Amino acid sequence: MPIDLALVLDLLGCSFFAVSGSLLAVRKGFDLVGSVLLGSLVGLGGGVLRDLILNAGPPAAFSNPIYLAAPLLAAAVVYLLAGRVERVSRLVLPFDAGGLALFCITGTLKALDAGMNPAAAILLGVTTAVGGGILRDVTANRVPHVFDPKDLYAIPALLGAAMAAGLWYLGWLNLVTGSIAAAMVFSLRMLTLRFHWHAPLAARSWAIPRFRRG
Template structure:
């Protein structure tokens, strides 16, 4: 088994930090959509836990981790309450939230890939579930908020690409027998750095050529 990359205490601490920050982004979306406290907490929960829940259901890891660890389920509720009472302050530190979100992206694409491999999946499905773990909650959040998923929008900085790079790096490390705490951290940092550079320089994935008869035409 490769799933225990970090010590149990460190693993849970990192997970809870990532979950909390993902939940903040879900709560902020709910505030922008003028939802009540229930809506805020629901979006906080699905954003933080949705990707991991979908992964665990796909690989048959039941009961899913989000519901077997009270800390995983209660942390998004705490983040939702923070947003409910302090959303102007949270909005003001949005850059810091984006930075922590990028850290969560890097962590979850690594742990998601490792867990999928441990349940017997091969290279490509493991990478796919690593990406799902990192980005799936955000897609559910956007769908519930009646938004076009940011993951699929050309006018948003790349999000799935950093997760793809990190998950692929982990799958290669597993395949070559070189995955350990240091190399896993390096893979997570790689995803984090790419995401931060995308935010800094507005990197976007290319669109299809000759859309509407013109390569340069805009929607």
């Protein structure tokens, strides 16, 4: 049987993001219901937003029950296996990076398959990748990673979406090349966390005091 690349990567992305949401729920002291809901927000939110923008009928998260398994399983696994809070805090970011890497690929692929031009497809890929994380972080009452001046979040997703679009147009996008592209995005995201890379501020440092006056 032919492999549905978008579905496979989508489900993997949902799972990674859902685990990151459930781990954050543990860190914040939420109950099991809160863990499922937070995992659902981050695991399904970006895909729902993508499908609504594509206007291709009901979002996949509501039309295909298999998507609901990801947050439920994530909450169960975290409930049974999560250790100390300090260890949990270190695990949130790698799982979030995995979801980011996979969703920027699937969002771009679905947009291209729907007939979007490359620029729009890349933009939708980034939106898919960061959308769920924004919902998770706002719900958990913390600044979303995409707005953190000491972090790079959207840029790795942008590069991954661009790679996916390029591979698609060349006819080289398959499970292997898509996974390699996702692995490169994941590695870049982890490197930004390890070496504290960040983008320039919205204004040069010498100009910021002027904006703060008044």
